[in-house]
Amino acid sequence: MLTFLALSMIIVFIVLLSKNKLSVFAALTIVPFVFGAIATFVTGASFLDLFEWIKEGILFSVNEETGKVSMGVISPAIVILFAVLYFGIMLNVGLFDPLCEFFIKRAKGDPLKVTMATVLTSTVVTLNGDTTTTIIICVAAFLHLYKQMKIKLIYLAVIIVTPIGIFNQLPWGGPTIAAATAMDVSISELFADLLPGMLVAEVFAIFMAYFIGMKERKRLNFDPKTAKDISPKQMETMLDAIRLKDPELKRPKLFVFNLILTLAILVMLVMDIAHGGVLFGIGAAVALTVNYKSASLINERLDDLAADALAPALATLAAGVFSGILTGSGMSTALATSITAIIPESLGANMAPIYALIAAPAITFLPQDAFYFGIAGVMSDVMAQYGISASEAAVASMVGQAFRLISPVIPALYMLVDSTETNFVDFQIKYVIYAWPIILIYLAVYTITGALPI
Template structure:
């Protein structure tokens, strides 16, 4: 009975999200509430037990026999709240503007340089973890240059999204937080495991972009003399797309301070000795008082950023209801035992890479929260039965991020394809051909070499 309820709950959650019948927050809270009530009657539990399951999923559970505590979603929820706040502040003050402008200036009409600096600019801007913002800024900065030079706009599209797919996996990125939350591990711990592969992937993306740039040089018959065709006025126009966005919020005189503050915060986060929420809460307070010293300005920035900060944090906390009911009711264990029972024993030693490959299309085509909170949270228990730790299961679930940035459920991609006059299917094919498959294989290899993904 519990196995059936678990399947029904997960499928209902995914279908309601995919059909847009419920918002992510409502689906994460109301669907498990309904199935939790059914589980109460099916197992002979009480309504008090139901609310205890929810409380445990949000806050923490204590194993008195094992003398251990398992944190709920409150830990990553607070981290995402303050990390999004901090990086939105940094985006507003213009921390990433000089680097992006530098890349634009250095290109000077060379197709190879244009593609290389496009991918570097996208890499830098995507550090804030926001897909839509990165696409808007990079498309605005480069699309006119691509058109003027006759470069393939589909290359601009895939060059922009390739690094986003990598750096969305930073500790403040949605996939990493969702995966860590679903597996019941700390974001810092997961990120430290992911980092070697992310750095390798960035190198691979730059190398692939270099080859695309060489192809464009050959196709266009470019020579060194052609570099003179781009006027200073054209360069200024492209830089203005970055420089003049929300100019009233910029603080160019405080660039050095904001850069140092950000580097200190990131280093402390990677070290893992201080909880991420504390780091970014304090860093946000410092950033506000330095960049916007007037009380009115500081308060206004908090109000303006609330629309970006609160939804993701609220969704993360809502996930505690889903995971709490799924785990506390026994549905997760029942489903895990069922799945483990149908897996051939001869495949048990290879379950981590098999799971990673199978999960890739799910990561691409399902809403992110539907996959991590609806499927990955259950697969954690299945993997455990094959000796795979929660961290290793989380890593396996992250391999599919190689194709996440061609997902049809990401609205910003339709905006990108519209600006570049692309058919979405063609965009998916080109990305997969040049970046997607290469990154999928690279992730599997690197994670296997460093021991993060047991083969």
């Protein structure tokens, strides 16, 4: 019954979002609350337990046996709140203007050069292993450029997340750590097995960005052969769209200060010196004070930026309601058990690649820990009976990471689709259309290297 509830909740959530019947915030809050209330009757739990599940999803939970504290979405929510505020300030003062102007001059109206710059930038930034930070930085750097050149914003979202989905499998990435821990394998050993597939997938990500750029060239009637014919006046018109946007808020004389402040925050973030929310919060306060000085002007800027910062933060907290109820009610465990039962034991040694394909939807719709410590941990023991090692089982469990970056339980994605003015389900569909070969790449490469038995 809990499995049915879990599947129903996910389906209703997707349908309501795709048909724009509910906002992201409402869908993430109301849908799981209704199904969570039903789950209390099914399981015999107290209705008040529903609020405890939500609290654990948003704030934290404590394992009564081990005493381990697991954080909810409050941490990424705070990062998103202050990071969006900080980069909003930096956009206003003109920190990214030189970068946008550089790309406009170099691109000369060429969408292909812009999409290639996007995928390479996302690849470099995502090496820090943090999805939220990568999305925030790439959106801040490229959003206005895409709007100026009239490139479809949904492509910006797809191109940004593709390298993230690949490189979150680095040794310091959450999925790799979870998989290695759940199946008791060495992180370095697991990463060595994953690296060939990641590298080939990155080549595909670059090719995908190239393909999208060529497609946008055609749609926008851009001919590189005539690019040199763009007159100085046309170029100045494009550049003025950047230079003349809110000129009263720009602070060109403080460019060096703002650049050093931003780089310092990012370096400390990568070095894990302090929590991202703390760094961006302090950075926002310093940036406002130095750039605008007057208390009334600072308050005015905060009022203007509040909407941009609040919306994704609220969606992130609402995602905690979704994941908290899914986990606390037992629906995630039931779904994990049911998915495990789908795979026939008679498949024997061929179970690994089939399991990898079947598990992909679970990786997409379940919280990360619920998948790895639920499904993956159980399947590792099952596959061991057929001579499949824990390391090979771990590799199989990572194949579905090809689709992890369209998961409704990843908070930063709601900020991404909000910034790119995209419906969440439309984003999911577009990503699958363009990025589906990655899962085949993983299967093929891991089979060739022997990391995945067939």
